[in-house]
Amino acid sequence: MFNQRVVKREGHQGDQAVVPEVVRRSRYPCRLTMYGDAPDVEVSIEEFETFALDRLQVLRAIEDAQLRAKGEDDMRKRISEALEKHMPSHTNRSKLLPRQLVGERRKDHVSHFILRLAFSRTEELRGWFLRYECALLKHRFQNADLAEKQELLSSAQLRLAHLSPADRDAKLGSASGFYAAQEQLFEVDFERVLDLVGRSQVVLRAGRAFVPQSEVAALLIHEFRHSLTQALAVCAKALPQMGEDERLLPLLQNLSNQTARSEYQSTGAAGAVTAESVPGLSDSFPLCMQHLHSQLARDRHLRHGGRMQLGLFLKGIGLGLQDALVFWRRAFSAMTDDQFQKGYAYNIRHNYGMEGKRADYTPYSCHRVIMSNPPGPGDHHGCPFRHFSAERLRAALHKDSLPDAEVREVADLAQAGHYQVACTRHLELRLHHRRQQTQQQPDADIRLSAVTSPNQYFDLCLGCTKPTHASATDTTTAAAILSGAPKSTTAIY
Amino acid sequence: MADDEKMQVDGDDGIDEISPMTLGHYYQRLFPHALYYKWLNYNGKLATTEFTHREFSFTIKDGIYLRYQSFKDSDELQRELQRLSPSKIDIGAIFTAPPKHAKSLQPGVFKPVSKELVFDIDMTDYDEIRTCCQGGAICAKCWRFMTVAMHVLDRALREDFGFTQIMWAYSGRRGVHCWVCDERARKLDDAGRKAVAGYLSLVRGGAEQGKKVNLTQRSAHHPHIVRSLEIVEEYFEDVLL
Numbered sequence: 001m002f003n004q005r006v007v008k009r010e011g012h013q014g015d016q017a018v019v020p021e022v023v024r025r026s027r028y029p030c031r032l033t034m035y036g037d038a039p040d041v042e043v044s045i046e047e048f049e050t051f052a053l054d055r056l057q058v059l060r061a062i063e064d065a066q067l068r069a070k071g072e073d074d075m076r077k078r079i080s081e082a083l084e085k086h087m088p089s090h091t092n093r094s095k096l097l098p099r100q101l102v103g104e105r106r107k108d109h110v111s112h113f114i115l116r117l118a119f120s121r122t123e124e125l126r127g128w129f130l131r132y133e134c135a136l137l138k139h140r141f142q143n144a145d146l147a148e149k150q151e152l153l154s155s156a157q158l159r160l161a162h163l164s165p166a167d168r169d170a171k172l173g174s175a176s177g178f179y180a181a182q183e184q185l186f187e188v189d190f191e192r193v194l195d196l197v198g199r200s201q202v203v204l205r206a207g208r209a210f211v212p213q214s215e216v217a218a219l220l221i222h223e224f225r226h227s228l229t230q231a232l233a234v235c236a237k238a239l240p241q242m243g244e245d246e247r248l249l250p251l252l253q254n255l256s257n258q259t260a261r262s263e264y265q266s267t268g269a270a271g272a273v274t275a276e277s278v279p280g281l282s283d284s285f286p287l288c289m290q291h292l293h294s295q296l297a298r299d300r301h302l303r304h305g306g307r308m309q310l311g312l313f314l315k316g317i318g319l320g321l322q323d324a325l326v327f328w329r330r331a332f333s334a335m336t337d338d339q340f341q342k343g344y345a346y347n348i349r350h351n352y353g354m355e356g357k358r359a360d361y362t363p364y365s366c367h368r369v370i371m372s373n374p375p376g377p378g379d380h381h382g383c384p385f386r387h388f389s390a391e392r393l394r395a396a397l398h399k400d401s402l403p404d405a406e407v408r409e410v411a412d413l414a415q416a417g418h419y420q421v422a423c424t425r426h427l428e429l430r431l432h433h434r435r436q437q438t439q440q441q442p443d444a445d446i447r448l449s450a451v452t453s454p455n456q457y458f459d460l461c462l463g464c465t466k467p468t469h470a471s472a473t474d475t476t477t478a479a480a481i482l483s484g485a486p487k488s489t490t491a492i493y
Numbered sequence: 494m495a496d497d498e499k500m501q502v503d504g505d506d507g508i509d510e511i512s513p514m515t516l517g518h519y520y521q522r523l524f525p526h527a528l529y530y531k532w533l534n535y536n537g538k539l540a541t542t543e544f545t546h547r548e549f550s551f552t553i554k555d556g557i558y559l560r561y562q563s564f565k566d567s568d569e570l571q572r573e574l575q576r577l578s579p580s581k582i583d584i585g586a587i588f589t590a591p592p593k594h595a596k597s598l599q600p601g602v603f604k605p606v607s608k609e610l611v612f613d614i615d616m617t618d619y620d621e622i623r624t625c626c627q628g629g630a631i632c633a634k635c636w637r638f639m640t641v642a643m644h645v646l647d648r649a650l651r652e653d654f655g656f657t658q659i660m661w662a663y664s665g666r667r668g669v670h671c672w673v674c675d676e677r678a679r680k681l682d683d684a685g686r687k688a689v690a691g692y693l694s695l696v697r698g699g700a701e702q703g704k705k706v707n708l709t710q711r712s713a714h715h716p717h718i719v720r721s722l723e724i725v726e727e728y729f730e731d732v733l734l
Contacts, residue, residue: 381699
């Protein structure tokens with residue numbers, strides 16, 4: 001459609017500050033936007049689909065980068081590459097033709113709104129979209145030039161009050177030393193920078209937070225997240241009304257199905273696992289669940305966080321309600337029947353959707369285990385790769401009799417913050433050793449795509465341990481391995 | 494209570510054994526009905542939605558737990574308390590409609606609107622560092638950890654967050670509850686509460702985290718930490734040495 005060749009404009013050599021008049025008067029004078037207004041342009045069906053798919057590729061690349069990137073620079077590089085490939089956007093000072101610039105921005109603008117519609121359907125999809133749109137804006141803001149940052153900040157209407165040096169002293173006193181002396185500070189209500197407050201990155205006085213210039217991005221992203229959350233809720237309500245347009249609904253459905261990160265559909269049919277068989281299966285549990293299971297045996301008790309994490313996991317692998325009640329009753333061997341019935345049985349039934357609002361709770365994903373509800377004193381839930389100290393993690397890894405070099409490899413990954421990659425690597429190594437012991441394809445390396453939920457880990461582990469045929473519930477990764485791949489590494493994504 | 498007198502404040506199951514007759518007397522004669530209502534109603538004598546849309550939960554005999562209780566005025570609450578004589582009252586959130594009618598409403602209509610910001614400090618949180626008692630037992634010695642905690646928290650809530658309507662209460666067993674009732678606190682959503690908790694947290698990590706207090710160069714100079722250290726220093730010698 002557009003001529004994608006970059007065309008040199010004459011007569012503007014060395015003049016960095018001139019914005020082409022055409023661009024300035026167009027619908028898209030600025031490169032960066034907070035997507036406040038919906039597009040009122042016409043888009044062809046092909047564009048509708050292409051734009052949306054390209055943007056989706058970018059968001060998925062960000063998700064992937066967050067899992068795998070080794071440090072901030074690597075992260076920035078990965079996201080920039082994805083943008084360059086699928087949704088390039090040049091600054092006003094670039095040598096692009098005005099209509100090319102406008103075209104890029106139109107695509108950015110329109111694609112955001114298409115995906116907004118597509119991802120408003122469920123709470124989980126909304127959460128996914130929100131997370132990666134915020135990450136995208138953060139990346140673009142941080143890598144923009146000063147002029148672009150100013151433009152975006154003023155258009156966002158953040159209502160920031162500069163703090164004069166006199167005010168700074170008066171309001172903060174000695175606390176002013178928490179910030180660099182020359183750093184500009186803004187005073188805002190603490191609710192607008194919750195992320196910074198939670199991490200004690202700002203001084204608070206009487207409910208006001210003092211935000212340094214360097215953290216203004218945090219404010220911006222917070223505002224963006226807030227308004228996008230509301231916008232998504234509005235979209236969700238509007239979706240049913242779109243039923244009449246037969247061209248668009250299938251496209252939107254298809255888009256939201258592209259994220260394979262939806263809740264892992266566990267292969268455990270209820271009843272497949274009995275209370276007695278749980279200890280035997282624990283060998284195929286991920287480290288987090290093995291830990292909870294062994295602590296449960298040791299203490300004859302688990303606190304709430306642990307009961308939820310392990311309980312829902314067991315439900316996911318196929319432990320039915322009646323067996324769950326038996327399992328936990330036996331595990332809590334130090335208490336009376338009465339204590340168990342009153343204190344714990346209700347909650348177990350609740351988890352299976354038998355009480356209260358009858359929500360059938362799903363097992364936790366890795367993301368949830370890692371990010372939500374950090375363990376406190378006396379807790380054993382969470383992700384060992386994240387929540388164990390380095391020594392404690394190494395000790396746990398050594399239990400599998402893995403060689404030192406491999407333990408170090410996994411521990412290093414965990415230290416670097418790649419918890420899921422570490423867990424996946426751990427699984428790969430365990431399976432490899434199991435293979436060697438049972439003499440199946442001892443030389444083939446195992447490579448798995450990153451584990452995203454403990455139940456998925458369990459299914460993979462169990463699937464790869466079955467010596468002969470693949471069962472009907474095997475995932476494609478396990479099946480591919482078992483089909484007899486040759487000596488080289490089999491990369492599966 | 495002498496220093497070495499230990500108090501076992503609950504049975505293993507946490508359910509207090511008080512006779513129904515004693516409870517009956519308590520609600521007839523001792524429970525501060527008027528004050529309780531005045532506190533929860535926030536404004537004036539006539540019941541506002543802040544009272545009528547509030548959820549209460551009662552634990553009555555045999556450990557039965559009743560949710561979605563709500564009352565149209567002070568008299569109704571008093572009558573029900575005297576009739577049911579609960580061993581435990583949980584005060585829930587204020588909703589968009591009287592919780593009693595929750596089940597008859599369209600899904601999505603009945604939602605929480607506001608809730609006080611409540612901190613629950615339990616003596617068992619100190620099990621890893623107190624040497625005199627463990628679990629359900631408390632005594633005058635280890636209770637001093639609670640005193641320090643209360644000072645640290647109270648100062649932070651008032652000076653840093655600007656909250657003024659703060660009520661501290663003994664939780665009945667082995668800890669304290671701190672109720673922050675400012676409107677700004679009541680309106681905080683999940684993210685807001687998580688942020689406040691994060692700001693106030695210093696000890697992070699479960700049983701398998703070796704070193705739980707990690708202060709960088711910078712965080713050690715955060716005014717909240719500096720002030721808290723000063724408070725702790727006042728009590729340090731007395732409590733620990």
